[in-house]
Amino acid sequence: MTSTRPHVTRVTHVTYLTYLTYLTHLTHLTPCPLFLCLSLLLTAPALGASNTPLKALLFTGGCCHDYARQIPLLTSNINRQTPVQFEFAWSVDPLTNAAFAKNYDVIIYDLCFDNAKPGLLDNALQTLREGKPAVILHCGVHAFRYFNKVHDWENAIGMRSKVHDPYQPFGTEKLDAQSAILKDFPDHWRTKGDELYQTIELISDSHPLLKAKSPRDGREHTVCWTHLYGKGRVFATTLGHDMRTIEDPDYQRLVTRGLLWACGQP
Ligand SMILES: [Zn+2]
Numbered sequence: 001m002t003s004t005r006p007h008v009t010r011v012t013h014v015t016y017l018t019y020l021t022y023l024t025h026l027t028h029l030t031p032c033p034l035f036l037c038l039s040l041l042l043t044a045p046a047l048g049a050s051n052t053p054l055k056a057l058l059f060t061g062g063c064c065h066d067y068a069r070q071i072p073l074l075t076s077n078i079n080r081q082t083p084v085q086f087e088f089a090w091s092v093d094p095l096t097n098a099a100f101a102k103n104y105d106v107i108i109y110d111l112c113f114d115n116a117k118p119g120l121l122d123n124a125l126q127t128l129r130e131g132k133p134a135v136i137l138h139c140g141v142h143a144f145r146y147f148n149k150v151h152d153w154e155n156a157i158g159m160r161s162k163v164h165d166p167y168q169p170f171g172t173e174k175l176d177a178q179s180a181i182l183k184d185f186p187d188h189w190r191t192k193g194d195e196l197y198q199t200i201e202l203i204s205d206s207h208p209l210l211k212a213k214s215p216r217d218g219r220e221h222t223v224c225w226t227h228l229y230g231k232g233r234v235f236a237t238t239l240g241h242d243m244r245t246i247e248d249p250d251y252q253r254l255v256t257r258g259l260l261w262a263c264g265q266p
Pocket of ligand 1: 064065138139195240241242
């Protein structure tokens with residue numbers, strides 16, 4: 001059986017720059033599964049009901065995105081709003097262990113792997129069904145698109161989407177202004193540039209939060225929603241291709257509030 005921690009490195013109390021340099025170094029070292037554990041010095045959290053840090057396992061890696069830059073920026077800014085201890089998995093291999101999520105409060109999928117080995121997602125979906133919260137970011141919605149059981153993944157995350165508009169600026173509109181997740185989020189937010197994922201189908205019991213109209217053809221697509229899968233709460237957004245969105249404080253707050261909602265915190 002594959003260990004959930006084939007390689008564990010702990011880094012405590014690092015500066016963002018030191019961490020970024022370290023992370024970049026490690027990602028160039030080896031293609032084998034890699035975990036990096038990080039405890040950031042926390043500033044006074046602004047969001048969340050508890051000062052007890054949530055424990056999050058964040059799956060990342062895959063094609064088409066500069067995760068080595070994106071993940072430190074996003075996670076450090078989440079930590080400025082609410083305390084979260086992140087551990088990072090740079091492959092999906094830990095999913096082969098049925099107990100992969102045992103030590104975490106929430107699982108985050110910010111990755112871009114097109115395929116998966118047979119059975120790989122079974123534990124991820126079972127864990128979610130049993131009530132482990134999940135956060136799906138950007139290409140996590142398009143992940144596993146060539147896997148023969150991709151519909152199982154789509155049914156879990158609450159959306160079917162295969163392609164996106166060309167990278168461009170676009171705006172969003174709220175679909176549930178009363179949602180706690182959208183508190184403080186602008187009524188008419190704009191990204192300086194992102195990939196607008198085209199909605200094929202929002203699974204019927206998903207709850208849409210934000211939509212965006214394509215500047216190219218006027219079609220509207222759901223870009224943020226919540227979903228219940230078994231006992232599991234899912235927060236998802238297709239936003240976040242690169243730094244233009246991820247460095248936006250409104251986006252960082254949206255993801256933080258979504259993560260807290262998934263964990264049952266106001
Ligand atoms: Zn992308």
